[in-house]
Amino acid sequence: MPAQILDGKKIAAEVRAEVKEEVSRLKAEGINPGLAVVLVGEDPASQVYVRNKHRACEEVGIYSEVHRLPAATSQAELLKLIDKLNKDPKIHGILVQLPLPDHIDEKKVIDAIALEKDVDGFSPANVGNLVIGDKCFYPCTPHGCMVLLEKAGIDPKGKKAVVVGRSNIVGKPVAMMLLARHATVTICHSRTRDLAAECRQADILIAAVGKPELITGDMIKEGAVVIDVGINRVGEKKLVGDVHFESAAQKAGWITPVPGGVGPMTIAMLLKNTVEAARR
Structure with a gap:
């Protein structure tokens, strides 16, 4: 059975509507x-x-x-x-x-x-607070990934999560956020031995490595949740993710499209962080 689509456009629109209401409340104050x-x-x-x-x-x-x-x-x-x-x-x-x-x-x-204006969540202090579990601005793309899971009713607690990519912008922070939600987390990268075997263990697989269609259907566990952060241009116009969508969708339980998955969520979370900064 083909995977259900984690529709980032739809969920981002819901988040933006919530933000718009909060903006109205703040303006009234x-x-x-x-x-x-x-x-x-x-x-x-x-x-x-x-x-x-x-x-x-x-x-x-x-x-x-x-x-x-x-x-x-x-x-x-x-x-x-x-x-x-x-x-x-x-x-x-x-x-x-x-x-x-x-x-x-x-x-x-x-x-x-x-620090109080770092709505991208990139400053060392914000990153440090994320690691130790203190209040911080979450980096927008990882936060968007977590909200996608939340809105789909997917609880990371007790699940095996594999993050492919170790960047400061996505890989490391999303691993920390999954860990905070009680997932067991593995971070993979260019020197990981047998990447396919690691990916096949994942109940939740987050691909954020920047290599077009690196992860194929035979690397996906049956029923896994696949979140594809990659946006890669192939040829003149075609955009693809880090996951080969067609083959992965035959194995996954949930999957994000590219485009229309994580991308819209990143901007929605930036708006949310900005409103939170104003509220503080």
Whole structure:
């Protein structure tokens, strides 16, 4: 029996509707949630992401401003802008779109964002709080994965979860979030021996490695939940995930499509974090 689809578009729309209601409540209290997005350079994918985030803010009533800086912007100039936004009372969340040009130290930029405005959840303090289980802003993509599970009624407790990918943006934080929900977690990566065998043990499989269709149906446990974080362009127009959808869908119990799975959830969770920052 083919897998049920974990529809990220539908669930993200539900989250956005909840956020819109919360924005209305905050505005009634005199608080207008505000997000500043900073884009350095002309990366086409980044421009699309920033445009989508700005549009999503407008839809739910969040004040949004976009700072577009040339690729030649110096690190000092970027840090000066972040300092200004840190002090701006109408801005509750700051997001610096990654990747940054090579001459800018990404870590220094992330470290410069005030903890209470780090709605991307990338700062060392937020990451540390995530690991020890303290209050923090969850990174948006991993949080989106967890909300997909929650909305589908899938409880990670006692389940075997396998995360393919160990990035700071997705792999590591989603592993910590699954662990916090009492899953038994394995993190796989490029040096994992027999990746297929590891994947076949997973009740919940999260693919976030950035390799087109790396995970095929014969690597999926019957009835597993498969969340595909990957977005890879193949050829001129085709977008595929890290999972070979057609073969995996024949084995999985639940699966996310690409596009339309995790992607919409990432922006929805950014909106949610921004509102939470304003509430705090």
